[in-house]
Amino acid sequence: MTYKAAKARVFDIISKDDGDDRASRIFDLLIMALIVLSVVSIVLESFDGLARQYAAAFRAFEYFSVAVFSVEYLARIWTADLLYPSAKYPRLKYLASFMALMDLLAILPFYLPFVSADMRYLRMVRLVRLFRLFRVFKLGRYVDALQTIVQVIRASASKLVISLLLCFFVMLFSAIIMYTAENPVQPEQFPNVVASLWWAICTLTTVGYGDVYPITAVGRFFAALISLVGIGIIAIPTGIIAAGFSSALNSSEEKQDSVKKYCPYCGKKIQ
Amino acid sequence: MTYKAAKARVFDIISKDDGDDRASRIFDLLIMALIVLSVVSIVLESFDGLARQYAAAFRAFEYFSVAVFSVEYLARIWTADLLYPSAKYPRLKYLASFMALMDLLAILPFYLPFVSADMRYLRMVRLVRLFRLFRVFKLGRYVDALQTIVQVIRASASKLVISLLLCFFVMLFSAIIMYTAENPVQPEQFPNVVASLWWAICTLTTVGYGDVYPITAVGRFFAALISLVGIGIIAIPTGIIAAGFSSALNSSEEKQDSVKKYCPYCGKKIQ
């Protein structure tokens, strides 16, 4: 096997599997399994007992997964010119892509000397690896459904952004009002506007933990008003998304209808 | 009455009543009453006083209902060849059906010797009997409405599954972030990621009991972000289901429209 053929074969293996390449499928499954196990290991390591008892196992798995991810990262850089055949600097283009940065973030910290000291930092690093799941997410049987959801959200993105801005505006407003009303009575619960914002978010999202709530008459009056407005505020993104799905459903039905041979109104044959 | 005629008669009685068979209707009502009473007895037995005072009555009812359900189960096995006339092994086919398994689960535990010892196990067993409610649910006058609901959910099943997966993904992500942020400050509330997941579910579903909540600045910032994302996450299944009902309503209206003889626009007769 020549250098060129080997490179093309490696590219085929690390590219998304199209269904008939067995090596590529096994590679995809291995990476996917490592990512999932990475998350599982974060969950398991959070149990004090397990972390101490199986420290060696966790470390071994860490070494192994970083090694595999590193090899994969290098292989992707190597074969970047096959991914972007028409680009001038294919390797730079790949290195600057979102996925490549995620890949780098997922392995880089391991090689920096000070990292291994701080467990918390390491955990964050592994979280980044979760983003890689998005890539393998594309496989599987629910591709169409996910695309519909993404399409609907993208189509109503500007409206959703505006409604979130509206939401933030109402929250800031509520937080300032509530700080003004409640701070003199319960300064520990509402020490400043930022702390008051925590209350506003808990209330407008209707989570309502109950750790912070107004006790003055004025505060309760405004809190009641804000809660009611909150229903409306939440109804807006829900409505936008519902309308988006409704429209997506209709247009997909219309597409199916377009194979009709006869006009539903006149009954004439459609040429 | 011959053996064959008797078997056909039994099959008629235990089959769903079509409106004019009185014995079948009485049988349906008896089974339904036993199921409802079974649930009522679980509720009543949970009251300490009642459980002790009427222990004999509860036990007698238990014996009676299991006896009836057992006879029904045997009768259904016996008449399985009338239910699946074209199947090769009608009895096996029936035994493997979802409803038959439910029926078996609802009576089997009673016959196992060690059961009577453990109250909690017995209660779980009775819970399984609740599944039988699904069968009689089909009766009643709201059949069409239930079918519409089931149809809508089935039609958008893949989208709902994807949005639930998205939901679970966000929850796991949130739980790991929150564990990292809050564990050092309140190790009793966030001892590990699984406990943190409890917080994530309470927050994203906007239930917000208030037994666990972040107190650090970083934790609150992420909790606020997660709550806001939660609105969107919940809006997605709501939107999907709303769009599904909207489409179901439209198509049922269109069906009614299709009996029209004249074009609604031109007024011409449709050939």
Add this chain to the structure above:
Amino acid sequence: MTYKAAKARVFDIISKDDGDDRASRIFDLLIMALIVLSVVSIVLESFDGLARQYAAAFRAFEYFSVAVFSVEYLARIWTADLLYPSAKYPRLKYLASFMALMDLLAILPFYLPFVSADMRYLRMVRLVRLFRLFRVFKLGRYVDALQTIVQVIRASASKLVISLLLCFFVMLFSAIIMYTAENPVQPEQFPNVVASLWWAICTLTTVGYGDVYPITAVGRFFAALISLVGIGIIAIPTGIIAAGFSSALNSSEEKQDSVKKYCPYCGKKIQ
């Protein structure tokens, strides 16, 4: 003025005002004002200080409003034959109507001797008067909007009933599971299934007071599952109502469209 003319005039006055009868409008406003003041007096009387200080005023208002409501009730019975001209026994028909029963419930308790003794009973009686608000609700400028809401809810009534039944089923199921899981650990929070039902309702409606919540691992697992199902359960009635409004909007737009003179498809003039 003859007896017949006087009766007709009284009937005109107590009937719903059509816009040009001044006496009828004044009567409507008086009744409406009395009903609203009745509610306000319930609210004010709940303040301990006010109830004691203005006891005489509250009592005087009570006497006056009951007197007016009694006269109105008698007048409606008297003119019942004008309301139901074709009925055989118009007075009986009126007495048995929902509105007449509400009217009776609103004044009857005042005339019963034992009533004045129990404050709480009296309060309940005044609550009934709130139902009278429904009658005057018909007035006002938002008639069309209210009718649309009522129509939409009525059109999807069977589906809403089924989804509420589904909801109740899930609640009962959840309550029994949670009782089984939590009762041994926190018997005071989950003493029986009915108390457990309180938890189930608080959770599935996402209110989440936080007075009762699971603490065992099994309980939390099922609570998480139930919360997630709760999102779906709540999405169903929301979706049904949204679809109903969507359909109502479409059909009202179609009605407006029907004045079009030209077929939007063929461009032909519609005869």
Add this chain to the structure above:
Amino acid sequence: MTYKAAKARVFDIISKDDGDDRASRIFDLLIMALIVLSVVSIVLESFDGLARQYAAAFRAFEYFSVAVFSVEYLARIWTADLLYPSAKYPRLKYLASFMALMDLLAILPFYLPFVSADMRYLRMVRLVRLFRLFRVFKLGRYVDALQTIVQVIRASASKLVISLLLCFFVMLFSAIIMYTAENPVQPEQFPNVVASLWWAICTLTTVGYGDVYPITAVGRFFAALISLVGIGIIAIPTGIIAAGFSSALNSSEEKQDSVKKYCPYCGKKIQ
């Protein structure tokens, strides 16, 4: 430059920028920055430490922003006849407009002598300045999306008002019932109907802080009923808004469709 030309130039500058006037754009950005900084200063000043340490800076910013807003206000009065060229009294018309009143409210309190004494009053005054944000909100790239949201809400305004009235009605009803049931047992949590209304709002909006909740059997029964009704109550505005967006989406799609030259069914050219 003549007086008239100077006036026209000033009017151009303070009017909304159309894209090619640089001075106007700078003015818009300055006002926007001052408004945003005004809000930021409210938030920062709420931190005790910062308020004391940077008291002079906060005061200087206050003086500067009020000065700018005052000059802007006077300039707008001066050029009112260019804004309303056909009005008889353009200045009065401007002074009575909503935006002018907001502008006045945002600066007036500063000039009243007694204001500087009371911190809390000052804070409220600055809150009013938030209303000015609405004006600059018009800028930005999301104009169309915001207009759609406003249109949808305006189109379903009467239905939303009715559903909010319904909501308030249910809340008052619930509050009176709950006061009647819970006051004798926990008089501190339910001292009067107004306090009980706080509970009703927290429950029906599903916020559920958990500071007030029923403990009697009757109270819990009604609370459960009210929570369930609450789902429906919240579903109504959500449904209305969702239907509104759905209709808005459809009509905007139809508009795009109306440029079609050929019947989508027959394929005939539309004359």
